[in-house]
Amino acid sequence: MALTREQMAQRVARELKDGYYVNLGIGIPTLVANYVPADMDVMLQSENGLLGMGEFPTEAQLDADMINAGKQTVTARRGASIFNSAESFAMIRGGHVDLTVLGAFEVDVEGNIASWMIPGKLVKGMGGAMDLVAGADNIIVTMTHASKDGESKLLSRCSLPLTGAGCIRKVLTDLAYLEIENGAFILRETAPGVSVEEIIEKTAGKLIVADDVKEMTF
Amino acid sequence: MAGLDKRVATYEEALEGLTDNMTVLAGGFGLCGIPENLIAEIKRRGVKGLTVVSNNCGVDGFGLGVLLEQHQIRKMVASYVGENAEFERQLLSGELEVELTPQGTLAEKMRAGGAGIPAFYTATGYGTPVAEGKEVREFNGRKYIMEEAITGDFAIVKGWKADHYGNVVYRNTAQNFNPLAATAGKITVVEVEEIVEPGVLLPSEIHTPGIYVDRVIVGTFEKRIEKRTVKA
Numbered sequence: 001m002a003l004t005r006e007q008m009a010q011r012v013a014r015e016l017k018d019g020y021y022v023n024l025g026i027g028i029p030t031l032v033a034n035y036v037p038a039d040m041d042v043m044l045q046s047e048n049g050l051l052g053m054g055e056f057p058t059e060a061q062l063d064a065d066m067i068n069a070g071k072q073t074v075t076a077r078r079g080a081s082i083f084n085s086a087e088s089f090a091m092i093r094g095g096h097v098d099l100t101v102l103g104a105f106e107v108d109v110e111g112n113i114a115s116w117m118i119p120g121k122l123v124k125g126m127g128g129a130m131d132l133v134a135g136a137d138n139i140i141v142t143m144t145h146a147s148k149d150g151e152s153k154l155l156s157r158c159s160l161p162l163t164g165a166g167c168i169r170k171v172l173t174d175l176a177y178l179e180i181e182n183g184a185f186i187l188r189e190t191a192p193g194v195s196v197e198e199i200i201e202k203t204a205g206k207l208i209v210a211d212d213v214k215e216m217t218f
Numbered sequence: 219m220a221g222l223d224k225r226v227a228t229y230e231e232a233l234e235g236l237t238d239n240m241t242v243l244a245g246g247f248g249l250c251g252i253p254e255n256l257i258a259e260i261k262r263r264g265v266k267g268l269t270v271v272s273n274n275c276g277v278d279g280f281g282l283g284v285l286l287e288q289h290q291i292r293k294m295v296a297s298y299v300g301e302n303a304e305f306e307r308q309l310l311s312g313e314l315e316v317e318l319t320p321q322g323t324l325a326e327k328m329r330a331g332g333a334g335i336p337a338f339y340t341a342t343g344y345g346t347p348v349a350e351g352k353e354v355r356e357f358n359g360r361k362y363i364m365e366e367a368i369t370g371d372f373a374i375v376k377g378w379k380a381d382h383y384g385n386v387v388y389r390n391t392a393q394n395f396n397p398l399a400a401t402a403g404k405i406t407v408v409e410v411e412e413i414v415e416p417g418v419l420l421p422s423e424i425h426t427p428g429i430y431v432d433r434v435i436v437g438t439f440e441k442r443i444e445k446r447t448v449k450a
Contacts, residue, residue, distance in 0.1 A: 047321065048247045049394050056449045064250065064441035065378075065392040071248040072447035082390055084397045084425070085247070085273070086329040089322030093342065117347070122306055123318065125298035130348065131322030134341040165345025 002174040003191045007218055008142055010035045011172055012101055015140060016042055023047065023092065023132060025102030026070045028142045032101055043079065045097055047128040049088045052080025069128065089128070093135040100136040102129060104143050104168075106158045109183045109205040111168040113141060114160035126163060133164030145173035145202050152204035154178070154185055175199050177216070184208045189216050224384035224434045225413060229259040232407050232435045236372055238265050239292075243328060243370035243399040244272035244282060248301075249444045251392030252281050253409050255437040256374040261285055271295040271368055273324060273395055278302040280442055289313060295368070297321035301444075320348060323365050325398055330367035332401025332430070337366045373403025376439075377410040377426070381417075384431030385424045386410065393425065400426045407433045 003011065009031035016022065016032075018040040024030050033053075036042050044053040046068040053068055054077035061075055068074045076082065091097060104115040113133055116126040133139060146152050154171065171178045176199045177189040184206040187199055196209055226232050233256065236242075242260070246252030257276075260268075261284050270291050276283030283302045285291050293315040300306050308314035319327070320342045330338055339362035343349050353364040375396045378389035386408050388396055400406050408426070413436045 046391075048250070049391050056447045058449050062443075062446070062448060063390065064443050065390040067248065067250045067391055067444075071250070071444040073443060073445070074447070076390075082393060084393050085321065085325035085395045086398050089325050093322055093340065112345070122300055122310070124300040125296060125318045126320050126348075127298040128321035130320040130346060131342045134344065135322075162346045 001191065001193045003216075005031060008172055008174060010218060011177065011216060012140055012142060013037070015099060016040060017098070018042070020098040021045055021051065021096065022099045022101070023097050023136075025129070025132070027103045029101035029103065030070070045088075045091065046074070047088050047092060047132070049083050049085055050074070050076060050080065051083070051091070052077045054080070089131050092128070092131050095135060095137060097136055098138060100132050100139045101142060102132060102139070104141045104153070104163070105160055106153050106155055107141055107168050107171055107180070108155045108158045109180060109185060110157070111166045111180045112158045113163045113168045114158040115163045117161045119161070129163050133167045139168055140170045140172055141168055142172050145175040145199070150202075152202050154203045154205050156205040175202065186210050187213055189214045191216055192218065222428070223382045224428065224431055225382055226433045226435050229255055229435060232256065232409070232433050233259050233263065233372070235405060236260065236263060236265055239267040240265070240371035241269040241271065243368065243373040243403055244270060245375045245394065245396030245399045246281070247273050247391070247394035249277065249281050249442050251376050251388065251394050251396055252276070253374040253376040254281070254439055256407060256409055257282060257284060260290065261288070264288065264290070266290050267292045269293040269295065271324070271328070271370060273297050273321060274301065275299045275305055276302060277444070278304055286314070293317065295319055295324070297324050318348070325395060327365060327368040328395065328398035328402045331369040332398065335367055337364050339364055368402060370399070370403045371405065373399040373406040375400045375406060375408040377408045379412045379414050379419060380408055380410045380431070380434045381414050381419050383416055384408065384428035384434050385419055386426040386431065387419055387423060388425050397426045400430045405432045406430055407435070409435050409437045411439060412436060
């Protein structure tokens with residue numbers, strides 16, 4: 001079975017470490033916040049200028065001046081700090097964020113990522129995505145393995161305009177966890193009940209099956 | 219204090235000197251921390267051909283979106299746009315030019331502009347459409363693109379509190395691009411919720427020192443919420 005969105009978030013959460021500063025993108029990455037282990041202290045960065053994003057507010061706490069990068073109303077947790085946008089991106093570009101999780105349309109064997117622009121469709125902009133992929137060392141891309149029409153999103157060369165070049169090393173799809181090394185996807189883990197053959201079939205770029213490939217458990 | 223008293227009484231006075239084809243830097247992220255009343259004054263003045271530099275362009279009928287209604291914006295420099303139907307329509311019809319800029323690059327362009335730094339190198343955007351036509355240089359084995367600073371004829375800024383000297387503090391994440399825009403305007407106008415007596419704001423808590431600020435005005439704000447989200 002392909003992973004659910006919640007399972008994808010759960011799997012990503014296993015990459016968290018106590019004391020990490022983490023930036024979570026919109027969509028599945030946001031759900032990762034629900035799976036931070038109770039014995040870990042992790043600080044979430046929101047690129048509009050908040051380090052230490054807390055839960056959504058109650059009606060009584062609702063504050064138009066307190067939002068996240070997805071423009072949702074949020075709260076600040078204990079230990080949070082607030083700053084301007086240049087400071088926020090200094091953290092990101094300066095490599096101070098320990099883990100960045102974001103979605104994509106495509107990734108390829110060179111670690112290129114395309115996530116912001118589909119030619120012919122209205123382009124809304126890249127927001128902070130280009131800064132995040134260029135600035136972070138430790139990035140996990142979350143996306144479905146193939147499009148609804150069955151087209152692989154793991155390619156030998158991205159077909160869409162890039163968000164960043166050569167910056168992705170880890171990809172979690174609904175079918176597998178893969179790493180990118182030396183011009184190939186390395187299959188490290190399969191989703192429960194998903195065969196290696198299915199993943200091979202749905203991966204367009206060069207794929208190497210690790211000797212110790214594991215099946216994920218939840 | 220006379221020469222350093224930045225207070226003005228009316229919005230008309232606050233944007234005196236704003237004319238057609240100028241560049242305006244605006245603070246705000248989404249609808250959070252936007253200079254609502256200064257935007258309304260730009261609309262009232264009817265100036266056209268503006269280049270507006272702001273992370274976003276408001277929504278239909280609110281924020282910078284209101285400047286689209288009478289085609290006052292010729293060019294928009296932003297990281298994320300299109301939350302408004304009129305913006306989309308003008309973009310597709312070619313009436314409006316858009317320069318999409320990564321969010322961190324946009325913030326740094328304003329910071330550099332205000333700090334007298336004409337350009338900087340960043341890895342952001344290398345190998346992407348953003349890099350087209352830009353100088354590439356390698357430092358320590360990594361490729362970077364050159365991005366030029368931005369300054370504006372006017373900067374319009376939303377603060378929380380200011381004093382007579384134009385020292386400003388911002389509230390929560392309504393800070394965002396505001397302090398950066400404030401540094402990079404030839405004329406920087408700050409509207410705030412409250413003007414306090416000098417000495418009330420502690421010197422060590424000031425976000426924007428008064429040296430950057432030319433005019434301060436007190437206003438009332440709707441503070442519309444774009445994505446109201448509460449705990450389930």
